[in-house]
Amino acid sequence: MPDMSLNNVPLDWVRAFERAGRTGSFTAAAKECNVTQASISQRISNLEKRIGSRLFVRDARGVTLSVEGEAWLPYVTAAFRSLDESYEELFGIQRDKITISASASVNELWLSPRLRNWQSKHSAQIVLSTMVLQAEDNFLDTTIRVQYGIGEGRNHHKVPLFAEQISPVVAPELMAGHGSWLELPRLALSGPRLGWHEWARHTGDPITPVPKLRFDSFSAALSAALSGAGVLLASLPLCTPLLDQGKLIRVSEHMLEPQESYWMIANKDGLTKSEWSNVTNCFLDT
Numbered sequence: 001m002p003d004m005s006l007n008n009v010p011l012d013w014v015r016a017f018e019r020a021g022r023t024g025s026f027t028a029a030a031k032e033c034n035v036t037q038a039s040i041s042q043r044i045s046n047l048e049k050r051i052g053s054r055l056f057v058r059d060a061r062g063v064t065l066s067v068e069g070e071a072w073l074p075y076v077t078a079a080f081r082s083l084d085e086s087y088e089e090l091f092g093i094q095r096d097k098i099t100i101s102a103s104a105s106v107n108e109l110w111l112s113p114r115l116r117n118w119q120s121k122h123s124a125q126i127v128l129s130t131m132v133l134q135a136e137d138n139f140l141d142t143t144i145r146v147q148y149g150i151g152e153g154r155n156h157h158k159v160p161l162f163a164e165q166i167s168p169v170v171a172p173e174l175m176a177g178h179g180s181w182l183e184l185p186r187l188a189l190s191g192p193r194l195g196w197h198e199w200a201r202h203t204g205d206p207i208t209p210v211p212k213l214r215f216d217s218f219s220a221a222l223s224a225a226l227s228g229a230g231v232l233l234a235s236l237p238l239c240t241p242l243l244d245q246g247k248l249i250r251v252s253e254h255m256l257e258p259q260e261s262y263w264m265i266a267n268k269d270g271l272t273k274s275e276w277s278n279v280t281n282c283f284l285d286t
Contacts (some may be wrong), residue, residue, distance in 0.1 A: 016039075041203075109219060164260060
């Protein structure tokens with residue numbers, strides 16, 4: 001008579017079932033477990049004998065979950081996920097230093113202003129590192145990186161810092177005496193963010209005057225806009241404090257809302273879930 005409890009059932013038998021069920025293949029499960037396909041098959045067979053039910057239907061085309069196997073798999077997957085997460089939180093490596101690599105603009109305009117309460121709440125040291133190039137070598141000592149895009153990457157913690165919104169801004173004194181901001185000089189910014197050509201296609205505004213000043217960082221372009229050098233097509237979330245203080249004003253009701261934004265990304269193997277939560281709670285736009 002089969003044993004109707006899980007007492008004395010080896011954990012690797014159940015894990016073999018979960019991985020084979022999740023991947024749909026004994027071969028793929030063997031690769032995840034770093035064992036042979038025959039070993040996975042044997043473990044699952046032993047489990048089926050112990051519980052007295054077939055978990056997989058085997059035929060010439062491969063294996064598929066049985067009705068019982070399909071019903072049990074979500075519970076087993078959830079149990080292993082909970083076990084892995086609790087193990088990580090209790091026994092995983094707790095970092096005493098978290099290095100965040102981001103552009104100078106993001107460090108200055110977004111991350112640094114949100115660090116004021118970190119020291120009183122957390123013991124880990126935060127190191128803000130300026131990202132100069134996108135080469136992998138620059139990320140060797142990085143715990144978290146912030147990069148512009150759509151947040152691609154597998155086996156990563158990832159979350160956008162904010163929803164990107166782009167619109168032209170200008171210093172109020174430059175706007176004084178002009179009937180339209182379209183008469184003012186424009187500032188150009190190199191990089192992945194949408195520019196004046198995309199703005200013109202979206203709004204129908206003329207692309208002229210052609211910008212005579214171009215910058216390779218948003219913070220430098222923002223400084224020029226503050227000085228009255230011209231109109232900047234700006235990331236509104238990054239210059240919200242300046243808009244609130246009246247040091248810059250928006251000059252158009254139109255706004256670009258691209259899919260791309262700044263994403264915080266970290267390898268799941270390098271940061272525990274609680275550490276990731278602490279960092280994102282500090283820096284996200286909540």
